Structure formats: C-alpha cells, structure tokens
Amino acid sequence: MKMIDQKRLSGERACFQEKNAKISRSVFEDGESPLKESRNIHLTDTIFRWKYPLWYSQAIKADHISLLDTARSGIWYTHHIEISNSLIQAPKTFRRSSHISLKDVHMSDAQESMWNCSDINLEHVEITGDYFAMSSRNITADHLKIVGNYAFDGAENLDISHATLLTKDAFWNCKNVVIRDSTIIGEYFGWNSENITLINCTVESNQGFCYMKNLHMENCQLLHSDLLFEYSTVEADIKSDIISIKNPISGHIAADCIHDIIFDDPDIDRSRTEIRLRKERVTHAV
Template sequence: MNVIRDEEFGGERPLFASKGLRLEGVTVHAGESALKCCSDVVAEGCRFEGKYPFWHVDGFEISLCLFTPGARAALWYSRNLVMTDTLVEAPKMFREMENLSLTRVKIPDAQETLWHCRGVKLRDVEVGNADYLFMHSEDIDIDGYLQRGNYSFQYCRNVVIRNARIESKDAFWNTDNVTVYDSELSGEYLGWHSRNLRLVRCRISGTQPLCYCEGLVMEDCEMADDADLAFEDSSLEATVNSCITSVKNPRTGSIRAAGIGETIIDGNVLAPADCRIVTEAGC
C-alpha cells in the first residue's frame, strides 16, 4: 500500500484513480474530486476541505477525520465504506451508496444526507439539522442514535432502530417494514401512510401520530399528553401502557391502553370500522 503522510493537495483530481492508498495527516484543500474513482483507500487523521473528494470509490476506511463545510457532497456513488470517530461538517453527504458503516460519527449539518443508500449501519451516531434525512434508503440497521431534523426516513424500507432519540416532524412517512425498539420519537404526524411499522417499548410525542398506517404494531409503548388524535384510518394492533389523550377513527384492529381521554368515532370513519378498544383504567 502506498503511504502518503503529512502532505497537502488541492485543485482538480490530485489523486484520481489511485488504488491501495493510505493517507495519514493529509489535508485536501479547495478543489474538486480529490479521490475520484479510487479503491482500497485508508484515510486517518485527515482534513477534507474541497468538494466531492470521494466519488465512485470502492472500498475505503475513514477514521479520525474532519470534513469541513467546503467538502460538500463528499461521498457519493460509492460502496464499502467504514467510517469511525469522524466529524462531518459538510452538507449533503452519502448519496447513492451501498454498504456503509458509521461508528461514533457526528454530522451537525445532515440536511439531505443518506439518500438512496443500501446497506447502512450506524452505531453511536449523532445528527443535527437533519431535514430530509434517509430519503429512499433501505436495509438500515441503527443502534445508539440521536437525531434532530424533520421529514426523516421517508420512503425507506427494511429498517431496524434501537436506543434512539429522534426529534422529527413527519418521520417514517410512506415507509415499509420499519421496527423501532426502546426509543423516543418526538414530532408531529409520525408514521403517516406507513406499512408494517412496529414500535416496541417506545415513547411517542407530538400531535396526530400514526394515522393512515397499514399493519401498525405497538408493543408496551407510552404516549405523551400531546400525542392526540391518534390512529385515524389505521389498521393496528396496539398495546399502550399509558393514557392516550385522544383516538380518532381507527379503521380496524385493536387498541389496549391504560386509558383514553377521548374516543372520536364519527361519520368519517372508514370501513370496516371495527377496531376494538379496551381501557384498563381512567386517565
């Protein structure tokens, strides 16, 4: 493996199509596509300032690195990435990628990040300003996760999330086969139009959650006082260990809760309109 240590690069494609390359303490200044079309690259303790440094790369490890805001859209059209202990300040990262693993990574400006990716593994990752995160991605495995940003995980498929705190309006819209364990989900209009969304030991807050769902499952969950007007036009099997402020027009299935403040069944309920509602105590 060719080792480059403590050097600086800039301009257009300075390391284009390199293979078997190890970068240590390297700085990539303003420019474009520093490592485009490379393979088998290791970058440790490096600083990336220029645009699009890793495009069309196959097989790379990045650790203890910094991507400054100037390194926007840094990793696209690539596969087989392992990234650890890295700060990503650059926006619009990770597009059209396959098989990527991020561990102890912070992305404070994660807007429009992780689009159209397949085979994503996150461990102890923190993201902020994460509007439209994870659009149209699939096969996602997350454990230990903090997210702030709206409209996340839309149109995603085959997702498992554990031990997360997700603050996101309109999260999980139009998703297929998502399971969330032991997490806090905060934001308005959670999970609308989802299919096979399963929530296990989760706490839900925000108005009008879980409406228009197909095959919703909730196991031993809690709902905050502001989680009102829940379950409209949803098919579900729900066990909620807290009071629910209000339930509106669930379509079918069952709801078992500690109590429900208000149950609204009106002329807008859709067939078969046979949801069974059982409460164990008053709110």
C-alpha cells in the same frame, strides 16, 4: 501499500484514481473531487476542505477524518465505506451509495444526506439536519440521535434500537420498520407507512400514526398525543393515557385511559376496532 503522510494536497482531482494507499495526517485543500474513482484507501487523521471528495470510490476505510462544511456533497456513488470517530460537517453527504458503516460519527449539518442508499449500519451516530435517509433501505441503527425533520421518508427495511429522534413527519411512506427502546418526539409520525412495529418506545406526536397499514405497538407510551390512528389498521398496547384517537379502521387498542374516542366518519365501522381501558372510562366519545 502506498503511503501518503503529512501532505497538503491541492488542485482538482489531487489523487484521482488512487489505489491501495494509506493517507494519514494530511489535508485536502481546494480542488474538487480529490479522491474520485479511488480504490482500497485507508484514511486516518485527514481533513477534507472542498467539494466531492469521494465519488465513485470503492473499499474505503476512514478513522478520525473531518469533512468541513465546504466539503459538501462529499460521498456519492461510493460503495463499501467504513467511517469511525469522525466529523462530517458538510451537507448532502452520501447519495446512491451502499454498504455504508458509520460508528461514532457526528454529522452536524446532515441536510439531505444518505439519500437513495442501501445496506447501512449506524452505531452511535448523531445527526442534525432535515430529510435524513430519504428513500434508503436496509438500515440498522443502534444508539442513533437525530435532530431534524422528515427523517427516513420513503425508507424500507429499518431496524432501529436505543434511538432518540426529534423529528416531525418522520417515517412517512415507509415499509418494514422495527423500532425498539427508543424515544421519538415529533408530530405526524409515520403517515402512509406499512408494517411498522414499535417496541418499548416512548412517543410524543400530534396526529401521529395515520393512514398506516399493519401498525404494531408493544409496551409503548404515548405522551401528550392526540388524534391518533386515523384511517389506520392498528394493534397497540399503550402503557399510558392517550388524549384522543380518531377513526381507526380496525384492530385492537389497549391503553390506561383514552380521554376522547372520535368516530365521525360514517364509512368507518367502529365495531372493527376493539378498545380496552385499564383505568377509568373515556371522558367522552363522539
């Protein structure tokens, strides 16, 4: 394997079509696309300062690397890439890529990152930025943290555990999502999505869970959440009070208490939704 160690690499396509190389303790300075079309590259303790560092690449392993804010749009059309113990400061990282593994990675400006990607594993990853993982699929995430709105719009086949997600309009237009043992804070959760399951989750969401098909919630808490489940089919076991629900289409909802139950659409047959309260009666129903 070729060794590149303690080098300052500059100029456009500095290591174009590099193959079977270990690059360590080096800095890619100015110059676009330094590792474009690369294959079988092992990166350690290396810094990228400029745009498009890894495009059309294959079989990349990276540990303790940094993509600075100017290394934007850094990893596109790249497949089979593993990154660990690293910082990605640049936006628009990962587009139309696949077989992505991130472990102990901090993406501090992840605006519009991980779009149209597939076969993704995220472990102890921290994300800051809007529109993360739009239209991506086959995602497994454990101990994921997100601060940023519109996460996972249009995504499919997600399995998320032990996450903390501060994101409004999250999980819109999704299919086949399982979220376990997680905390989700953000209004309008999950609109227009199908086959969504939450288990042992704590959620705070104004007008969440609307226009959904086959929503399942098991042993969840809904904190200070109102106008839930509108035009949704729902099976929900809620271990807390709910401020209000509105116009669910059908299903079963169990909660400690629901302060307002609203059926104000004459086309909705309220008898198709069974509501069970564990404590006191609803404050009032419309």
